[in-house]
Amino acid sequence: SECATENTGGRSGALFPPPIAEAVERIDVNPPKGTRDFPPEEMRLRNWLFQNFKEVSQLFGFEEVDFPVLESEALFIRKAGEEIRDQLYCFEDRGNRRVALRPELTPSLARLVIQKGKSVSLPLKWFAVGQCWRYERMTRGRRREHYQWNMDIIGVPDVTAEAELISSIVTFFKRLGITASDVGFKVSSRKVLQDLLRCYSIPDNLFGKVCIIIDKMEKLPLDEIKKDLGSVGISEQAIEELLKVLSIRSLSKLEEVLGAGVEAVADLKKLFSLAEDSGFSEWIQFDASIVRGLAYYTGIVFEGFDREGKLRAICGGGRYDRLLSTFGGDDLPACGFGFGDAVIVELLKEKQLLPDLGLQVENIVCSLDPELHGAAARVATVLRGKGQSVDLVLETKPLKVFKRASRINARRLILVGSSEWQRGMVGVKILSSGEQYEIKLDELDHQPPSSHSE
Numbered sequence: 001s002e003c004a005t006e007n008t009g010g011r012s013g014a015l016f017p018p019p020i021a022e023a024v025e026r027i028d029v030n031p032p033k034g035t036r037d038f039p040p041e042e043m044r045l046r047n048w049l050f051q052n053f054k055e056v057s058q059l060f061g062f063e064e065v066d067f068p069v070l071e072s073e074a075l076f077i078r079k080a081g082e083e084i085r086d087q088l089y090c091f092e093d094r095g096n097r098r099v100a101l102r103p104e105l106t107p108s109l110a111r112l113v114i115q116k117g118k119s120v121s122l123p124l125k126w127f128a129v130g131q132c133w134r135y136e137r138m139t140r141g142r143r144r145e146h147y148q149w150n151m152d153i154i155g156v157p158d159v160t161a162e163a164e165l166i167s168s169i170v171t172f173f174k175r176l177g178i179t180a181s182d183v184g185f186k187v188s189s190r191k192v193l194q195d196l197l198r199c200y201s202i203p204d205n206l207f208g209k210v211c212i213i214i215d216k217m218e219k220l221p222l223d224e225i226k227k228d229l230g231s232v233g234i235s236e237q238a239i240e241e242l243l244k245v246l247s248i249r250s251l252s253k254l255e256e257v258l259g260a261g262v263e264a265v266a267d268l269k270k271l272f273s274l275a276e277d278s279g280f281s282e283w284i285q286f287d288a289s290i291v292r293g294l295a296y297y298t299g300i301v302f303e304g305f306d307r308e309g310k311l312r313a314i315c316g317g318g319r320y321d322r323l324l325s326t327f328g329g330d331d332l333p334a335c336g337f338g339f340g341d342a343v344i345v346e347l348l349k350e351k352q353l354l355p356d357l358g359l360q361v362e363n364i365v366c367s368l369d370p371e372l373h374g375a376a377a378r379v380a381t382v383l384r385g386k387g388q389s390v391d392l393v394l395e396t397k398p399l400k401v402f403k404r405a406s407r408i409n410a411r412r413l414i415l416v417g418s419s420e421w422q423r424g425m426v427g428v429k430i431l432s433s434g435e436q437y438e439i440k441l442d443e444l445d446h447q448p449p450s451s452h453s454e
């Protein structure tokens, strides 16, 4: 049976008598539900995307950090009714510890900041690219993992920090060819909500819960939102007032309603003027309905959206000045954003901005005579020593080497033949032009003699 030859590595003959064939049940070769493999082509795109995340972060002077994908479950237990909590990928480990695969990076960052305490000088500008997880019960075919780029600024109370974060994402979009007519940022401040709730003497500890209910406004019917708001003790009249304010789309209107001295208005006005100065004002717009779905935001919040309205939010972030104290640390002003690896790729596809990232090998080296494999390996070593990539053909009877050369998109083919080798020469074929010539081994690293144009 093919299983027998398979077990002998496909070799036949007395050397490898076939083992007793037993029926081997084939394992499921797909990755676990909701997760992805990254074969070479997908991995090239991922590396290209992450390279841009990292280069922009470094352009803004941020330092890279990372954390374990596995964290204590306690880091993510918040009682505000967040979706991220309902879908926590958590379990009990063999030490009976409650642990979770992180659904986001910010709590880990807060943990590390507390751990570092006074030993780090503020402000901290940290970035990370990490895989995050969720466990959806009746998974609607949605992914259970994605990679998120985060940038965070710790120790800066001013909206200058939020301006810097938005500016960095604008820089990222521009690098990929995405413009202000493709995407924008909806910006608001949770202080609007905070002020309103205080007017109606709603206790502060309900603030997070109310934000999460309001964040579901676009997904759930309005009467369900009203019912939920009622259930946390907000009066009908207050709810009507709240919803009216949340529908405001202009800062001047907001100022009219809330009054000029209100902190939320002052913050937003400053942010918009900083955007003017920094040259990204055409990327942002005020939208009071933006609250974001994480309970810990306390001030400015923003989210990147595609202006055609076809896709889910591209990224999102905001200020979270009280997160550290929820872990027993001393509070520090903080703001940051998360940028997932899924929606951006859909956007790039929509805009035909996906890069063509074919594999590019400089040389493919092949010996025509099995006796000369050592010589071919020597040629490969010389070229690699010069920093040139080499795909060394390993089959002793190389077939279809030209086919392989074009598949791996090699620039040139180096042929080691016995007669040439006797004369210290090797054959070269430039695959783009088809030009062929002989060259001495130690001349290989220079550009070929002028008589051969590249």
Ligand SMILES: CC(=O)Nc1cnc2ccccc2c1
Residues within 6 Å of the ligand: 103, 104, 132, 133, 134, 143, 144, 145, 146, 340, 342, 343
């Ligand atoms: C579009 C997409 O893949 N979203 C996604 C996928 N996996 C996640 C995992 C954890 C938290 C949020 C997640 C979000």
